[in-house]
Amino acid sequence: MGNKEIQEQRIKSYFIEATKEILKGEGLKSLSVRNIAERAGYSYATLYNYFKDVKDLIFECVVDFHEECEEFVKTETKKSQSGPGKIKAIAKAYVKYFIQYPGIFELFFLEKTTELANKQPTIKLIYSFLDKLSEDEWEYCIKTKIVSAADASIMKDTVHYAIIGMLLFYINRREPGTYKEFFEKIETQLNYILKVK
């Protein structure tokens, strides 16, 4: 019967919600099993009845954040009209999401996950995410001959790599020193890579 599974899923969600709150707030560094369990209203060992280990729990959050980010980017860029401008808008919204939640950036890109072989699809989801968000726009640019398919393939990667690099420096190394400077640099970089303006 499904009642057991519904209840089980419900308790799992308490742990997941607690973990997501901590990740969005204090970040990965202040995440601990006892911390999560306290917020979820259970003892720390109870967590292991519902998750293999804490990594398992954390990776369930990844999927949720992923969906949240996708929705954020879509609503943020809804009014942009197709073309390189929209690709820029998508990239900027993507950046904004991680600036809002640096803990999620940490989780997505900085945390060691190589030992989680079974979670490989989730990892793939992360690094192909920006591509997925902007693939329609790239196709549009190719079809309308704004850019060649070969160039598009390279530019798509450049945008992604450069953005992650900038986020890494800004979030982890405070460079540039202010958000204003950072976002201007994002703008400059996107303009250069996408050859706009």
Add this chain to the structure above:
Amino acid sequence: MGNKEIQEQRIKSYFIEATKEILKGEGLKSLSVRNIAERAGYSYATLYNYFKDVKDLIFECVVDFHEECEEFVKTETKKSQSGPGKIKAIAKAYVKYFIQYPGIFELFFLEKTTELANKQPTIKLIYSFLDKLSEDEWEYCIKTKIVSAADASIMKDTVHYAIIGMLLFYINRREPGTYKEFFEKIETQLNYILKVK
């Protein structure tokens, strides 16, 4: 008298060498105070007579690795003649160094260091390092009108951000799956950003 200081520096170096060995081998994850001390031939508490804390010790390693990387890049690119080709060669050597020692990449870019206000110069050293390695070549390109000063400033950043992004994906997320693919991508990206070939 300087004898005391020489001896003190000598013992410090034992800890530093031990830490460097672990970082180059097993990496940051298997670095611990007891681990370091054992390899240095001292008890774990002795470390605190020579370093404020373990972060202090680790940051002394950063300076050493920095010098080692600089030398590696210089010998690797000695025969390249000035111009965009040499900038490419420098970037590729820079990448090779971190591929050889992923633990050092972790240490330089992934480790949280925001709470170390006094070490700010060291942090600045890290993120301005590639710029420093290639600044002469950029000046050359500007003087010989290969590129404008304005473009050079942007391209310099793009190269750096994109390379760090690619290293992050490859080292931390195993994307692309093979070194061959990874290095081909480095080549492709550099060619696009630097407008060569």
Add this chain to the structure above:
DNA sequence: TTATATATTTAACAGTGTTAATATAATGAA
């Protein structure tokens, strides 16, 4: 040699993730 100063180590504390044993709650049958 003895007294003092210095250097090193051991013991302890407050954390971490995880597991085994125990206690509690829910469920079934008599």
Add this chain to the structure above:
DNA sequence: TTCATTATATTAACACTGTTAAATATATAA
């Protein structure tokens, strides 16, 4: 309802982590 069984939750413990205070060993000076 009462008892036995099962499922779930909690406490205790283990092996780690970085760090500090007290105890010990070593070197220096009188």
